[in-house]
Amino acid sequence: MKRYVLLLILLIGFQSFSYSKIIRVNNMEESIPEENLYSNLEDAYKNSVSGDTLYIEGSNNEYGDLTIEKRLTLIGQGYFINENIGISSNKFETIVGRLILANGSSGSKIYGLRFDQSGLSSAYINVNNIEIGNCYFRGTIRLNESNLENIIVNRSYFNSSGGFYLSGLTDSPQNFIFSNNIVLGDFYLKDKSSGTITNNVFKGSDFSVGENANLQIHNNIFLGTEISDYLMPEEGSNISHNISVAAPFSDGNNNQINIVEADVFITGDNSSDGKFQIREGGPADGKGKDGIDIGPFGGPKPYKLSGLPDIPTIYDFSTSGFGNADGKLPITIKVSAN
Template identity: 30%
Template sequence: MALLCLLLNSQDSLAKIWRVNNNAGVAADFTDLQSAVNGAAPGDTLHIEGSPYSYGGATIGKKLTILGPGFFLDENPNSQALQHSGKLAGIAFNVGSEGSLVMGIDFQGNGINIFSDDILIRRNRFSTQNGVIPDYSIGTINLYYRSNNSNIPINNVIISQNYGVKIAVSYASTGVLITNNYICFEAWGGDGTTSYCLAAHANAILLVQNNIFRRGKVGASNSNFTNNIMVFGQFEGTGNLYSNNMASASQFGNANGNQENVIMANVFVGATTNPTAEGQWKLKAGSPAIGAGYGSTAQNPIDCGMFSGQNAYILAGMPPMPAIYSFEIQPIGSNTDPIDVKVKVKSAGN
């Protein structure tokens, strides 16, 4: 056992961080995602740096951490000095990628296909913009089966703090946590669309909490829904447990702390007060969602919606790592007056 622990610790200490950057004139380790995946070893980290160009997609069969700089950086002051996001096309996680994490990525309407257990998808953007509509098109996170055995559904997947995403659980997966996301069908479908924003197999078991459902149908059975807000949409399924959700109509009913027929203009600050894509979904003063969450007390209030709970949504999707948000350099210097550089660094919360 001691030898095994020594070997594991040795493997962790050998993990490497790779730079992925396709900007002209930048000396990086890789310029596209698939080459970075192929060149990295299990346990390594890929830093996808900001760029106006996409790094493409990849099929992944090893444990990797993929980190981007976040998104909506131009809408969130003091987020990143370089306001380009790290853009990727679709990703497929195959068996062998167990334990992988992808965070802070701009998928630009593309999605993720999961064929492996134990995947964490956190703080990513899956939408594309059309004019002033930030969620005009939406990418999908698809949960399938193990890539080496189509008879075994994948299990233990966490989908947390993502913006503008659809979710499809196509097989009888268990251990699926969906928390603090902005979930919706495409805006082009309209608020009355009956297309699914969250669709789950009848035997899949989900824990769904503190999400905002913007538009589209939610279909799930034998799952638990807590502290969610449905702005527009429909709900269908059997055997579910509902508590402390609120909706614009009677989607969750009014038992077990649920609230129905809520006027959504009274819930959120809205685009007039906070015109950013994410910030408009914060709760306004006096919102009926404040303190309405399951287990809320006066000493420890818990709200409904994506900005509350243990995994509160983080603006701009920035990973919890140091980020340069201000960079100032003196344009001219000399031997007697060296060039001054002022850098400000901060870290997003966990």
């Protein structure tokens, strides 16, 4: 029964991938290759071709590391599932170790994974045209090559040991987009990066993009308390509508400085990511560029609690456990479109 329900959801959710193969990965089930089901992530990868989608299901067990040399889409089931009650009926998370996006993987997309690798980087990006979204990072994302283009990181959560880094000998990325993320760790780029940094929360001890970065920096909330924590352009219309508890930039261009953190976010007993929702009537409410909310829950693609990917999610599944007179078992499924 569980398998047929899941296949139904996959058919609904992946209509846009109708010309590629959908491969299920579940390390709590036996592999059935003829049904494109594998219990091992490496085996699923070996049996995929560029353009395929790997749906990596939630599990008690980590799926391990993977080096990707094909254009693939990887989709997991998010994180903090037990904290955000009622968001999904499946309480397992999709936990991986480290991913290396190597030559051949340009165009790949990664969604809904929990990267539990600590001490080292969780994801290494060596190619252009990569999108990572709706993921949890215990370690960092690291760019390993110079002048990478079209790197998108959005709607993800970086814990205090996680963050974003540019390798020391690597030149700055171009057309870089970093949006709607919650970053409790450090963020590090270099001068001459180009792109957009918008609608994020930065709480780490270091935010460094260089004094001459060609970046649009809007609608962010900066929670570092020391001016020495920041290295960024001080003036310019490309830095606007941000909030900071310190003063790393001027209060012109609709920036707000020396703001009290407690005034920005909702109060109460909230989840690890839910506590960064903004307070109604506070300094972030509708004060962003074009009148949107400042922070990760504002803008056209706001942060999603628990990193749920943009596919239908079963948030309630129930059955009486008894068949009726015609031998059928009635079930009730509630699905969120996300």
